[in-house]
Structure formats: structure tokens, C-alpha cells
Amino acid sequence: MSAQVTVSVSGSPREVPAGTTAADLFSDDRAVIVARVNGELRDLTHALAEGDQVEPVTAEDPEGLAVLRHSTAHVLAQAVQATFKDAKLGIGPPIRDGFYYDFDVETPFTPEDLKALDKAMQRIIKEGQTFQRRVVTDEEARAELANEPYKLELIGLKGGAGDAEGADVEVGAGELTIYDNLNRKGEVAWKDLCRGPHVPSTKLIGNGFQLMRSAAAYWRGSEKNPQLQRIYGTAWATKDELKAYLERLAEAERRDHRKLGTELDLFSFPDEIGSGLVVFHPKGGVIKRVMEDYVRARHIEEGFSYVGTPHISKGQLFETSGHLPHYADTMFPPMDLENSQYYLKAMNCPMHNLIFRSRGRSYRELPLRLFEFGSVYRYEKSGVVHGLTRVRGLTQDDSHSYVTPEQAPGEIRHLLKFVTGLLSDFGLNDYYLELSTRSDAPDKKDKFIGSDEEWEKATEVLRQVAEESGAELVPDPGGAAFYGPKISVQAKDAIGRTWQMSTIQYDFNMPSRFGLEFAAADGTRQQPVMIHSAKFGSLERFFGVLVEHYAGAFPPWLAPVQAVGIPVTDDHVPYLRDVAGRLAEAGVRVEVDDSDDRMPKKIRTHTKQKVPFMLIVGDDDVAKGAVSFRFRDGSQDNGVPIEQAIERITEAIRTRAQV
Template sequence: MSAGSEAPSAAITVVLPDGQSHELPGGATGADLAASLGRRAAKDALIAVAEGTQLDLNRPLPDGASVSLVFPSSDEGLEVLRHSTAHVLAQAVLRLYPGATFSIGPPIADGFYYDFDLGADEVGRPRTFSDDDLEAIEAEMRSIVAARQPFIRAEVDRAAADELFAQHPYKIEILDGEADDPTSGPTGGVITTYRNTDEFVDLCRGPHVPDTGRLGHFKLMRVAGAYWRGDENRQMLQRIYGTAWGSATELSAHLERLTEAAKRDHRRLASELDLLSFPAEMGGGLAVWHPKGSVVRKLMEDYSRDRHESGGYQFVYTPHLANARLFETSGHLDFYAESMYPPMEMDNGVYYPKPMNCPMHCLIFSQRQRSYRELPMRLFELGTVYRYERSGTLHGLMRTRAFTVDDSHLYIAAEQLADEIERLLDFVLSVLEAFGFDDFTFNLSTKDPDKYVGADEGWERATDALREALHRQGHSYVECEGEAAFYGPKIDIDVNDAIGRSWQLSTIQVDFNLPERFNLRYTGADGEVHRPIMVHRALFGSIERFFGVLLEHYGGAFPPWLSPVQVVVLGVRADHDAFAESVVAQLAEAGFRAETVPADDPLGARIRRAKLEKVPYVLVVGDDDVAAGTVGVNPRGHPVRRDVPLGKFIARLADEVERKAADVGSSSSTGADVSAAVAAASD
């Protein structure tokens, strides 16, 4: 070896996800690993993960590490793509709007956002984006993508960071540790930055795609206001939302889903179908239910009551407010005060509108001595609660300030827990299926090792009971380690709707906290005093939110048993109106919600109006029907049938409505039943 030459670095070995060892030259990077695995891996890999730590592809891999590559097809890959696209958004805005400053820009579900402060105009008014500005910003982003600018990581000290971000006060505040930023590095340790060009650098922990050319399948969606740090007393920033995907096909499919979701927006449908409204005079987050919406709500509540009554639950009612002492005992004033309405000073104490029903149910249990023979005790209430939500978080029925919870609290002996959880799962799923959901996701949240009440043994028993119930029924689930509330583990059940969106609805939650706080006790078979385990169970979540989810799931076209109007009867001409009214009378006598519309307008216009109102059945009657006692059946979404005997139609409709729990199914099942019903009635 000649003088001055360097010995080659020793080779390194990494372990791939399939367990195979893979040898690489010393100093090899994630990009080198991808290249060694083939052209496709080299082209598509975004970052590497070594021993659980995400690394940019140009960073060396540790010898002996377990290493995987991340691709755009994975959730982890999409998060990297979206994070990198957020940086490109920030670069474009700072280039187009001199003097603008930026704060944070994290990836989020289906996309990303970035928050900006555009400063003030010449008369001191805050500058804002408009939706029209998005086109120019997006064009600038595409020029940055086309330039294939590399993302260059650097570690800097605090003095260098202060110099880099001297003109960006929000970044300085992040460095000072006064704000949480999901995109920043730890302020007490290494400060990392990512630079695209000499003109743009961001404070960020990374990692990022190798260069901007890996991006491109994105679209800017909308502009919104957002307070810095979510504090309404701080600066109002301008937030730009975008979406980004791994391919043009995925982006197109997502935009199509958004278009369909907009058509199904429950706020628009509720207004168009005259179901409910949010009058400004009421204040934000407060709905009034119109007659048609109230019909659907009553059907939901009646079904829930019937199922709970047959399921061994006892009905209770509790007041809408209570003395502050109750919420001190329950801990809500310690842990939940920000979401409660202000106190009301009365001559005999301080009162609060109730944020939850559970403390009052505990009082019912504690009113007398209980025996093991009474357990499980299952209490049920449709109880309205009141929670203060910031105006910016309100969203129709999905997030309101007053809502009714289908609230159950079960008091159980420890040895009963596993069987009762399994029974609860059966109950919850059967009710959700009755309303048309059949695609579920289960999440099991386990103990946070640092924040919990109760003994470890109890937590283990409760968590094992939840696991066992899921295993017994064959449900796959995601275990969310450390995400349980401090008072007990839980199962969350999400449903996927007709267009594939996920909604968190039902919860089964074990609680060690309230039985302790309220000193709940029962006498066991051994004659000793024991403390029950408490289980919270919300099935709908809330009547309001569940109604909103149903409305969007069905696009307003409720199945017949839930439809506010099940049948509209139309005479072809005015001289058929009397027969149409007699058909309505027979339908009403059979228990159906039916109405007629006089022939003051052309038949086609009346049929179209009934279709727009999403009525399941439109019956048309003319001369032949008057003579024969038949109807023409125009079922929603299916072919028209003529000369159907009214009695047979009523019988088949009654059977369909009666079987609601078995065949509401998907939004298409109604049409299938209609076709079968009409065909059968015509035979």
C-alpha cells in the first residue's frame, strides 16, 4: 500500500425485514441499500429505518442494525411524502410573499398543512390568503418539484439557529421551547435543519425524501385561519391545507372521494331534506330538530331503548346540572374543567351543567348496600350533556356543545369482566349492523406506564379481559400501547361508511377511578365487601353524531324503516287525488309514514321532487289503478313496476321494515329489497 493511501472501510452487515443478513460496503447509506436490492427499490425508496429510527437515504447505516426501506405505498411513506410537500409549500409561499413568516407544517391524515403570518397591509390590516391564491402557490410548488432540489440535513447549535431564523419569530419561539411543534427537533438537544436552496431552510427533525423530484402528486385544498398554538389570544395565522399521495391514481381517487363526501355532507343534506338546522340565534354548536329529522331520531332512540330493555339494562334518568361537589368527587373539575361550562352561583352552592352522566350513575349505585346477586348492574340513559367546544372546532352534528349520549355504565365483579366484555361486543356490533354498518376496526388502548390509577394487577386483568373478548370473537385489532386514559383500558370500535371513511363511534372502557372516588362497594358471596369494576359503554357515541354519520353514510337516502317519509302517493291527474288519499290512509293504518301531493303540478315534477327528497317509494295511481285497486311502484334507484296489488305491496313493505335488523345492510340493500318486493307483488 503506497504512502498516504487509505485502507478501505470494513464492510457492514444489516438485517433485512425477512431476517436475512445483507452485506454492504463500509459507510453504505440507505440509498446504497436500495440500489443493491434492485432498480425498483432504488427508484421508489423514500427513507430507511434502522433499529426503529427513521433516516434520510443519504445517511450511513449502522453496522449490525435491523434495517427496512420505506416506500410511498405505506402509511409511513405517505407521511414522509406529505411532510416533504409541506416544506415545498412553505418555500413557495416565502418566495411569492416577501416578508411572510412561517410557523409549523406537519403531515396529517390524507395530507398536510402549513401556517403562515403574512404581516399587515399598508393600512395595518392583516394580510390573508384567498382560495384564488392557491393556484399561483401550487404552480410555484411545481416549479420547485421540477428543479429536483435535494433536502440537505444539517445539525446546528443554538447560535446558528438563531441567525438562520432571525426573521421568523415563530421558529425562535419553537427553539425557546415555548411551543409544541410536531415537525421540530428536540430543543434541549441537537437542533436539525433541512435546506432546499440557499434561499430556503426550515427547522425540522426530518427525515425527508431525497429531493423534491420525488414529490408531485399533490393538490392545495383550502385556506383557513388558525391561532398560533391554538390559543385564541395569540396571533391569527393563515393555514393552507393540501393533500399528497404516492401516485396520480391515488390522488385522483382521493379527490373523487372528497367530491362524493361533499355531496354527502350532513349539514347540506340536513338543510335540503328539512331535517334540522343550526339557527344563529341559538348560538354555535346547538341544533334544533325539525319534524322529519325528529322522526328519524325517535326511531333511533326507540330502537336503542328496545334493544337495551331486552338486553337486561335498567333505565335511569339524571338531572342536567349538579352541584360542584359532585364534579370535585368525580375529578372532572381537576381534569376536565376547560371543557365544562362556567359555574352558576346559586343561593345554596355552585352548579355546573353536566359534561358526563357517569358521576350521577355512580350515585345511583351508591344509594344503598349492594349484593353480588345484583351484578352485573347495567344502567342506561339517553342523557343530554353539555361541553364547551371552541367555535373553530364546531362541525355540524359531528362536534356540538349539547348532545345526547346513549350512555351505559355497568358495575361488574372482577370475575364477570371477561364474559361481560364479550357480551358487550356482541351487543354493540349487532346494533351497528342493524343501522347498516358491517366494516369495523378495533383498537385496544393499554396503560400509560406513567399516568394511571389502580393496581397493576387490576390493569392486567382488565386488559386481558378485553383481549380475550376480541380473540374469542375472532376480531383482529390494533393494540395502542400507552394510549389508555389514566383510569382504565378500552376498546374503540370504528366503522367504515359507504365511501370508505372511518368513524370512531363505540367505546367499551374499563374504569378503576370512579368506583374508588365514589367508594362504591358490594357484598360478595363470601360475605366480604368488594369494590366493583365499572365499564363505560357508549354505543352511538351520541345521538347527534351518529345521526350525522348515518346521514352521510346513506347520502340522505335512509333505508325504509328509518326514512321520515316512507311512501309518497301521486295521482296522475286531479281526479285521481281521492284514490291517492285512500291509498295513504291504508298505508297509515298499516303503520307506515305516507303522504300524498295533490296534482296541482305536472306528474313528472312531483316525481322529481319526491326523488330529491329521497323517499324510498313513490306510488303513482291512474285510471287502471283506481279501477283495480293497484299502484305503480317507483322504487328509489330501481325500475318502475305497474299494476301492483296494493295489499301485496303493503305486506311486502311491512315485512321489509320488520326485518330492519337483518337486512338494512349497505345503502344498496334497500333497492335490492324493493326490486324483490315489487317483483313478488306483481306475480
């Protein structure tokens, strides 16, 4: 009688023969692609041991879907090397909504190449190749992958290769493994250095994948390294899910703020100024001003004092704050002036600290809340600059609260209520909170300053306040700023995409570095806690998100033109000018279209410009002292008395209605 072991399958104990694999347990369920064994994902071929806790994982599970995508990346790499014999392998990880794989090839991939690779992948998938895991020594791996220079480099960096995006799917700090793709005859058709796990058969990938595009990418993300060619793809559990994803992409393309910014004449990025530096046109300037007026007034309502600081500073300021040692790569190079090095400001907090330190402070002044629209400049790499959502010159609605340690939880509650109310006013009501903490990895601890005790205390304060809010809280280990943990509000837009918006950061480091003190009630000198908060995050990024959220059809209070008068004939222009004058007196941004275009064309023009209220006037309207409303969706409301029309428009603006 064979030996038996007891395992827990989805929480229920079960006796199975020794040597039983996860595949044996779930052989009746074809949807299972990997197993979670003692909390870790394993191949279905993994042999179970006494006491193992086992759960099935399908592609409906986010972790299972990542495995499916990783396996699809391997199929892509196999297809590339079968089609381009001299191609060398880089890294191929799963990513959000898909996967990529990097290759060293003589010439960049073309759209025709991607079509050919798609067909090659389909053949591999239909063949039903199986993934087989093998543990190898460093020497064995080097011998087997002797013709793959990038894999050899990863082997040499074992344990530290994870600093490169995606490298952790290849090697870790433990044993090395190679995955073989076996054909129908059981022969090795292809192999790759990989930690796994993978789906048991390529057939499980099915037809829910598509290659999307190719682009250049530096090896391990460094401009000092060779430039490789990266192929991006997407993979889903079913073809229907793939179709839905592609439809979402098409909708996202229609909403692209860069495209709409041009069509609606909101902003541009002139080459003469430089990459990532935006100019707002008059209509975009209206929206920007409304946003600024709103958030300035809200800060004052919430007890903040408005301050102003320069765009440039001596480098010593950023040495003191800790930014130059930890943040220099994202700052513009220094300028040598008057025997000193000056830097464009990349953050506002050091200068706010100088305002706090400019005179003695008492506990009676705390919380002391400072706020400004701070223009900052960050040297983002050209490859990541993207419209308004990733710029090099940005405006932060930046605030810093100086509080006693005892006041910190209350101030964070105050700020969290402030930022979520702001998002609601802008129509972003679907969000969750993310708690970014310090990385505990030994090789990354030096990226953060402060003691373990300080980090634990600050993190716990943020966690408790976030949990009290009732919002979903998602951990983000390693995502903290170098000086302290933070809460960020992750808001979903109209088509379900998530954007990081407002942030609240607990800082116990900078007050110490700047020697900030206040006179406590007992007469002692004590150090305040500093809480950073940006409500928009950056005005430019928030603007870009709003354009895409509303697809350019801003609610009336934000729309650059809130109402436009459209006469049926030129005879009706004087009447409309009178109506427009009354609307303007009520604070409405209104225009009258007295161009030579015919009325239907005027309606089409202003519909494309997404004006909330079009007021059409003909003979009947003039006779009745009325206007006819036409809305962006094409519906109309005819013969509305002028006073009632003005009230409807002003009420929609006043209440920030989502019309």
C-alpha cells in the first residue's frame, strides 16, 4: 500500500497518495491553470507534501490571469526565435492588461512582422505544447543558455536582477529554473530561463490574445545599455474578454486628452518650448482658472494660508531636505551662478519649511497649514513623457500641515475628507485608497531615511485613518516617498481606468533635517510632524484625467463656453445678444454665433465643441420671449421663457450638475 499524505484542499483535509500532484487533484476542472500551495503559486505538476494547503487558481483570478499572460509571453518569444533565427532574448513579464517581451534583433519589428508572429503563436498554441520546469545550477544554466547574452547577465546578477522591471520573473535569490516547451513527441521545442509558474499546456491560452505594438526599450531600463525591441501583447481568459478589452481601448483612444486637447483648442506642446512643457490656450485657460479658483477657495475654507515661493533655489536647500541625495535623477541639471549651484524647484516642501522656520512658533499656532500653487520642474525621461499626465513642468496645489504628533491623526482625517469631497465635486466618486509603505527588502532599505520605529508609527497612523474612512484600502509595499509613508486616492474614471489623484504623506524626517521646532505648552521645544498633501496631485495631470473622464464634454461649471446663442436667421441676432448679456451678468460664459454659417452647421460646430447649452432662437421664440434649448445629446426643449432659461443654466453651474 502506497504511503499517504494529508493535504488541505480549499480548506478541507484530504488524504492522498504520496507523490500526488496538484494536477491530480484538479483533473476534473479544465479551468484550473495553476495551484496556490501554502500561499505561493505553483505549476500543476508540483508534487504535494504532508500538510500542504492547496487551492485551485483559474484565469478568472488576477494572479491566474498573470500566469496566463506570462505563458503567452513565452509563446511569443518562441515564435520570434523560430521566425528570426538570430534574435536574442531579453525579459518577458506579465504586466497590467497584458505582457511584453524584449528582443535583440537586427531591425525593428514591423506591423507585418507582428501579423506573422501572431500566426506562428497560434500554431504553437494549437499544438498543445506543455511547460516543464527544471531546477538547474548556475553552471548548467550558463551552458544551456550560452548563446543568450542577456540571460547570462541575469544569471550573474541573481538576487539583484529584480531592480530591472520584469527581471524577477527570470531569476530570484534562490534556485535557478528553466522551463522547456515540449512538443507532441515530448521533445524540447524551446526553452527559457524563468521562475514560473506556467499553464500546463499552450492550448489553455486559447484565442484570447493579440499582439498590440512594438517599441524600442533599453535593456534593464538604462540608457547606458543596448536598445532592444519590445513587443507588447494582451491576453485574456476568453475571446469575449479580449473583445471587450479592445473595445475599451478604442473608447480610451476616442477620449485621449491629447487628441481632444487639439480638437477643443485647449492646450498644446510646442516643439519650440520643449518636451513635456504645456501651454494652455484661452479655452483651456478658462478651465485651468476655474480649477485654481475652486481649490484656492476650498483651501482657505479648510484653514490654509496661501503662500508663494520661487521657481529656483540654491542646491544646499535640496541637500538639507534630502532630495538631492535621493531624487537628483529626476531634477533638472544645476546652473552655476555666483559661485553657487542653483536648481529648478522640483518640490515645494523645503521652501515651506523655511517659512515655518522664519520665526518662533507656538503650539497655539498648530496645526499651521500652508498652501500654494507651486510650479515645479522634473526631468522625466523622454520615453515616459505623455501629454498632460506625465509632464516636465507642472503645478501642484501643494499644502503642508505642521502639527503635534497628537494632532496628526485628526489632521489626516481632515485632509482625507477634504480630498474626497474635492473628487466628488469634479465627478470622480469611485475610488479606493492605497497605502504606500517602505520596502523591507535589505537591498532597498537605504532608499528610505528614518528609524524603524518612526516608520512603523507613521504607517500605523495612516492605516488607522484610512480604515476608519470605510474606503477600500490596498497595500503598496515599497511605494513610499524616501521621507515617509503616504495614502494616495486612486480614482476610477468613466470607463473604469484607475488614476492616482490626491496624496497625503506623513513626514517625520524633514522637520528634523530643517530643525523645525515649536514651543510646547510645558515650555519645552518640540519637533512638529509635517503632513504633505496635494489635492489635484498636479493641476496638469488632473486636467488631463478630467478631459478623458468627460470625453471633453465638461459639466457646465467647468465648460469653457457654457452657453452659445444660435440664431435661425441674422434677424434674431439682436434678440440673442440681449439674452447673452443677461446671462453674462449672471456670471455665465456665453457667446453668440453670428457667423455666416447656416444654422444646422452652427449646431454641428458647437456640438463638436461640446458646449453644454445651445440656445436656438427663431420667430416663435422672439414672439414668446423665450429660447429653445438644444443639448449635447441632440435632445431639445423648446419655448423656454428667458428667465426660466437663465435660472436653469445658472442652477446647473451653481450645483456643479453633471449635465
